[in-house]
Amino acid sequence: MDADLKKTLSKIANAVRSLSMEAVQKANSGHPGLPMGCAEFGAFLYGSLLRHNPKNPKWLNRDRIVLSAGHGSMWLYSLLHLSGFNLSLDDIKNFRQLHSKTPGHPEYHITDGVEATTGPLGQGVGNAVGQALGLKILAERFNRDDYPLFTSKVYCLAGDGCIMEGVSSEVSSFAGHLRLDNLVLIYDANRVTLDGFLAESFSEDVKMRYVAYGWDVFEIDAYDFDKMEEIFTHIRDHQTKPCFIMMRTIIGKGSPHKAGTSKAHGSPLGAEEIEETKKALGLPEKDFYVPQAVYQFFETKLVKCVALEQKWKEMFRKWSEEYPDLYKLFLQMAEKRLPNDLEEKLCAIEMKSPLATRVSSQVVLNTLADLMPQLIGGSADLSSSDMTMMKRFPIIEKEQYAGRNIKYGIREFGMATIATGLAETNMIVPYVGTFLTFSDYMRNAIRLAALSRIQVIYVFTHDSIFLGEDGPTHQPVEHLASLRAIPNIHLIRPADHWEVKMAWMAALRYRGPSILVLSRQALSQLDVCNVPYEEGMSKGAYIIKKEQTKPDFTLIATGSEVSLALEVAIALEKVDKEVRVISMPCWQIFELQDDEYKKKIIGGDLGVRVSIEAGVSFGWSKWIGAEGISISMESFGESAPMGDLAAEFGFTVDAILNRLLS
Structure with missing residues (x-):
């Protein structure tokens, strides 16, 4: 790497350390350790590697960074501010304050450049897997030989907690199975957790675990820019499967007395320690200081970022002219358009009576599949029972992403986090299915989707004791009340096939998470429920x-x-x-x-x-x-x-x- 660039990246890294420890101190709350330990990697990521445009954070072909270890949010906020996103120095100073753009953990829709709501550990890995899969689906659908519209990568920074939480195992296994070659997981391996040293609770060989998942595995020193450039350039140009990078870091790096210890993890360093840290790093005493050279570097880089997007836009324009039918499909997905006559088409579906609402739901779903190309669905190994298969479309398989059905395997929690990631592409409306009682496995992911107002449709069947002989282990009792308690959720329990039709319509119209709760047992058709959407379900x-x-x-x-x-x-x-x-x-x-x-x-x-x-x-x-x-x-x-x-x-x-x- 060029010597001048390395000097600039070092300045960026120290700016990240300074902003992070000072914002945490000012708030008297937060986690300075990760931002300080991963500062060089962040500088390299935003200063050299990412292909994005901070002035248009939603550019479709941008590289994405998901901070699964969301407690280290000041790492992300500092880098977003420095690199030119809509996040001011005053926003940094307002860290963890009421209605700020810099909440304690990153929140989707609140802060430009935040790709997922993270904090509950491990889920960000699942969101990243979902985003990566979504981009592969979009690339399969829209890329043509001379028009590579979707070529971006998804980078995810995870910590020890993310790696230990079981959901990361579920989704990493899934990503390896599908051979997602646009996904890079970076493990902040600092050997420290909030309660003490990692060795007190964890001793597995994480690298070998990811080899077993079918990933390519690398190891780097987090402070070696040359090695970073070598490995990440190789991955960018030659990746053939998901990549796992064991990145050796020092938590709280730069702090004379707290670096490498749990004292740097979850609480402010303290005014005296910050003063000594600044001296050790050669930083001025001025609060929230950023060298002008850092801003100038990113201003220059921003010009290149804008030009990169403009070049893509020109390619997109030519593609839209050469492939007008694909362009029409693209717009339908990007705008999540619903047919103007959707209600009429749904009402025209003929069904027998009596019929379990899980069965009538599948009939409706297979009609919707032809009308709405943005629908991508899957089940946790229960599609033959929760009736979530789109029968006329293939299954998504390893290196074959043209299908519309996803077999998640028995990975309910992972499935829910991946679905959120699929929705975060902003071109896919995902649905996922399992039995209602197993929603407990998924609950925290459903909660984060609700917090983020992400449009995911959860199809939960076997909705009561009336599923029968499987008994109380499978018979939901408390689940309706539990899920209704989550803000922003629309939980819909239809009475017959008329209400099922309108329930799907309500879920498709709502730009947040919906839960369809369906019966195993057959239910009679109720003519009194055959009312127009605006007079019934919409109320x-x-x-x-x-x-x-x-x-x-x-x-x-x-x-x-x-x-x-x-x-x-x-x-x-x-x-x-x-x-x-x-x-x-x-x-x-x-x-x-x-x-x-x-x-x-x-x-x-x-x-x-x-x-x-x-x-x-x-x-x-x-x-x-x-x-x-x-x-x-x-x-x-x-x-x-x-x-x-x-x-x-x-x-x-x-x-x-x-x-x-x-």
Whole structure:
């Protein structure tokens, strides 16, 4: 490497150290160790390696960097600021403050240049795998011999915690299996965790583990620019499989008394230590000091970055003229367009009755597959049971990315993090499937998708005790309440195939995460649920049976219990009771309605309010009140046929009548 460039990169590295330790100190909170230990690598990455444009952070063919070790966020923020992203020095000084662009852990959509919301360790590796896979899919679909539109790489910086968390094993195994040759994982191997030295809890051979996954493995000294250039240039030009780089670092490098120890990990260095660190590094005492030469270097580099994108744009223009049909497809995916007649097409789908909603969902999905090329889906080895296969399209395989179906294997958590990464390409709408009870494996990834408002569709089947003989290990009880508690989630539990059609429409229209909760058992078609989208599903709850006079009872149900509620209503009318029945497929969408509509559906004196749902009652008091009655599950289930379970747990017409009329 050129000697002058190495000097400049060293200045950049020290600027990263200075900004990071001072921002953490000013906030009196944060993690200075990683930013200081990985400063040279960051300088090389942003100063020499990345092909991107800080003035257009969403350029499609940019190289991406995912900071899986999100606690080291000041490393990323410092480099984004220095390299010309929309992140000012005042933003750096505002680290970890209310409504700042520099929250404690990087958040997608808040800060330009942040490619994924990270912090819970290991998940960023999965996001990077998903982004890399998404880019391979897009390259397969749109690249042509003279028009390499998608050629970028995904770099991911992970720490010891990321490597130890099981999700990184799931996704790394998956990436090796698919031979993703645009993915580079850099392991910040500093031998220190928050509680002490790594050797106290970890002794495996990580390099051999990644060899076993099918990755190319390298090892470098984090402070050797020449070796960095040699290895990363080789990877950029000759990569044939995912690459793992064991990067030996010193946590808190530069700190005279805390470098190499856990004291540099998760708390400020302290004013005296910062002063001594600056002296040791030859930095001036001025707070938040950045040499003018560093800014000038990145200003010059920015001109090259802009030119690089402009060259790509010109290639894209020529490609769009030569391949107009591909360009039309590109726009449909980039804009996530829905057909104008989507509702009409969905309503025209003919289905038999009775039908499990998991089956009707697959019928809908296979219609959508032809209408929406942006849909890419997969399952955790359950596609034949959760019915998530797009039958007319192939499976994505090693070095064959033209398919639309992904076999994730038994890797639920990894699947969810990869799906988030696929969505972060901004051209793919991913869906993933498994049984509802296994959503627990995925919960933290679902939470981060919700925090990021990422459009992922989760298809969860086997939604209640009524799946039957598999028993309580597989029968979800608390899961509906648990998932509804996550902000920004739209959880939809449809009652029949009419609501399934509209549930898919709602999920496709919502630019955040949606959960479709579907039955294993067959459900009868309910003509009262055959209502236009704007009158039913788009409201979250709607009246499916109206009382003649003031109601004695108002029954509110979801999913398979809607038909039961209608049967109970008929039985109540036989004993001269007035009954209103409400289907409430999505609490969250109903919450978004105006007060007038909510009052129309559930307001006023509606008699005794009753919820009927084969899950725990937690949360239902909001809709039925403290005096309401909840027909629910307050224990785990049992292994038995569905009819026996209904009788055992009180989900029969007679059992419910006894409760309501006693």
